[in-house]
Amino acid sequence: MQKRFITRDWLLYSILIILIALLLLVMYQVDRQWTKLAQMESALTQQAQDMRSLRTAVSSGQVNLSSAVNSATPTKQLAIPGVGAAFQRAYAASKKPDYAQGDWGVSALETSLKTLTPLVSTDAYASQVQYYVQESLVNRNPDTMEWEGLIAKSWQISPDGLTITFQMRDDVxxxxxxxLTAKDVVFTYNFVMNEAIAAPAERSVYGQITSVEAKGDYEVVFKFKEPYFQSFGLAGGLAIMPAHFYEPYMNKPQEFNQSKGLLLGSGPYRLADPKTWTPDQGSVELVRNERYWGDVQPAFNRMLWKVIQNESARLTTYRNGEIDSYEAKPSEYAKLKTDQQIIDKSQNFEYMPPVVGYGYIAWNQQKDGKPTRFADKRVRQAMTYLTDMQRIVKDIYLDHAEQAISPFNPRSKQHDPSLQLWVFNLEKAQSLLKEAGFADKNGDGILEDQAGQPFEFKMVYFQGNKSRERTVLFLKDIYARAGIKLEPSPQEFPVMQEALKKRDFDAITMGWSSGIETDIYQMFHSSQIKDDGDNFISYHNPELDKLIDEARRTVDEPKRMILWQQAERIMYEDQPYTFLIREQSLLFVDKRIQNLQMSKLGLNYGSLPMENYVPAPLQKYQK
Structure with missing residues (x-):
């Protein structure tokens, strides 16, 4: 039987309707509150971003708060507003669709490192690792080659060029x-200049500076004793050492000099423990600096360098995907370009770096306190005539190199284009050697000096470099044609460094890096013979010293280039080194590494650590 609504039922029904309506109203209000909260959160987030952008703009010199209002001078606009000049390229990379953080960057070192400690380390590999850890006030833009602020946000240079004042960021x-404050910059300079610290090469460079003073926490003033053409780069490029970490070693310099892994800085990466790294670990591993102050964070969680001295082992390791890149030797390059496994996994780069260094043979002019046969200019010239660079370029480097004529890049304004390349000339070499008193007096095919001592010597080279080994063996045969006995002496790099320090070698073949404008003071000025300086061949030419000194204090570029060219002509005549080749880079990089680009400084792989990344699907290393 059907039931009828009574008064009580209508009352209950009305109450239920009211409760449902109230519930819907509450839900609507809650939803409005969540929407309002989301809007507020978004606004606060945007405000925080705007504040960060403003802070970055001020720090980078884009905006000057004291003069931004009613200023008639337009401020310099960055390509990406709100991102510091030094981080523009890395920021652009981070906005690519496939960009992802994570994974490891893994490279190989051709030799073991003796130490990672700044100043006492002397090889390029240690400098590469330090570059990821320590930072400077300014650096060069790889596209424009102009200086841009890093830790410095602005600077002023006095009219006479003797005083440079940097205003520093306060958030580093x-x-x-x-x-990081101005105190750390002052400390770094004082630490370098401490005679008890084993850093003679750095002291020779920073000796141009008379003082570094802090004006408050975030302003530092460099004063120079005389004009110097690289004064800005010298001051701004000083790798800043934290005073609180290194200051204790001011009173115990021997402990610092003998240390292996004292490395701490403000850079995007750090040692997990800044004091405990040792060479016997067989690798160097850096972890992401979680406190990094920059506008862009590094993509890779870790950077790992494995020591793999054998070339074949390095190639095998690359094939197996255990390292991310392989720099091929000319002798194997053509074959590797047709190797399907290599091609399938690689990006291939073949280029002459704009700031490529040069290989050389250094002739030691003084050993055990006595002049050597190489102290005679005629002997050094003869050795250069005998060193057939054209065949070295063609037969050993397979035309993936060019002959060097001096420390100066042939495309730079420092180079005198009227100088002709040295060409192999056996007859001219023999004539010079005869003039210098060398002759085969006993008919054994070996030249002897006037005292009857045979012309024989050891040539030291790094045992892990096959191209250098092939060069030395080639020279052994060609020198023999002139009656000179060369004994190859392959050595590990730390042993070579010790030989240079003690001046305990006859001849050595190595390489120097180059810059945009090369300062040759460190290698060829006679003042750098003493105190383990880098003039390890004891070369002394007063006229060259005078030209180097004058060129370094000449700020006017056209006048300075004339002086450098005059200095180059002296070195061309003196041949303190036999300048060999400038080598192309023949590089294979794993396809998982993205955003590889060429700049005026060369390929951005390795040198600009925050520009490369691995897309998430291609990552293979966990944190």
Whole structure:
């Protein structure tokens, strides 16, 4: 039987309707509150981003708060507003569709490192690792080659060029969380100039500076004793050492000099423990600096360098995907370009770096306190005539190199284009050697000097470099044709460094890096013979010294280039080194590594650590 609604039922029904309506109203209000909260959160986030952008703009010199209002001078606009000049390229990379953080960057070192400690380390590999850890006030833009602020936000140079004042960012910390201030810059300079610290090469360079003073926490003033053409780069490029970390070693310099892994800085990466790295670990591993202050964070969680001295082992390791890149030797390059496994996994780059260094043979002019046969200019010239660079370029480097004529890049304004390349000339070499008193007096095919001592010597080279080994063996045969006995002496790099320090060698073949404008003071000025300086061949030419000194204090570029060219002509005549080749880079990089680009400084792989990344689907290393 059907039931009828009574008064009580209508009352209950009305209450239920009211409750449902109230519930819907509450839900609507809650939804409005969540929407309002989301809007507020978005606004706060945007405000924080705007504040960060403003802070970055001020720090980078884009905006000057004291003069931004009613200023008639337009401010310099960055390509990406709100991102510091030094981070523009990395920021652009981070906005690519496939960009992802994570994974490891893994490379190989051709030799073991003796130490990672700044100043006492002397090889390029240690400098590469330090570059990821320590930073400077300014660096060069790889596209424009102009200086741009990093830790410095602005600077002023006095009219006479003797005083440079930097205003520093106030938001930079070292990887241990301690603030970086002007005190650290002052400390770094004083530490370098401490005679008890084993850094003679650095002291020779920074000797141009008379003082570094802090004006408050975030302003530092460099003063120079005389004009110097690289004064800005010298001051701004000083790798800043944290005072609180290194200061204790001021009173115990021997402990610092003998240390292996004292490395701490403000850069995007850090040692997991800044004091405990040792060479016997067989690798160098850096971890991401979680406190990094920059506008862009590095993509890779870790950077790992494995020591793999054998070339074949390095190639095998690359094939197996255990390292990310392989720099091929000319002798194997053509074959590798047709190797399907290599091609399938690689991006291939073949280029002459704009700031490529040069290989050389250094002739030691003094050993055990006595002049050697190479102290005679005629002997050095003869050795250069005998060193057939054209065949070395063609037969050993397979035309993936060019002959060097001096320390100066042939495309630079420092180079005198009227100088002709040295060409192999056996007859001219023999004539010079005869003039210098060498002759085969006993008919054994070996030249002897006037005292009857045979012309024989050892040539030291790095045992892990096959191209250098082939060069030395080639020279052994060609020198023999002139009656000179060359004994190849392959050595590990730390042993070579010790030989240079003690001046305990006859001849050595190595390489120097180059810059945009090369300062040759460190290698060829006679003042750098003493105190383990880099003039390890004891070369002394007063006229060259005078030209180097004058060129370094000449700020006017056209006048300075004339002086450098005069200096080049002296070195061309004196041949303190036999300048060999400038080598192309023949590089294979794993396809998982993205955003590889060429700049005026060369390929951005390795040198600009925050520009490369691995898309998430291609990542293979966990944190």
């Amino acid at each position: 910390t070292f990887s241990d969380g301690v603030k």
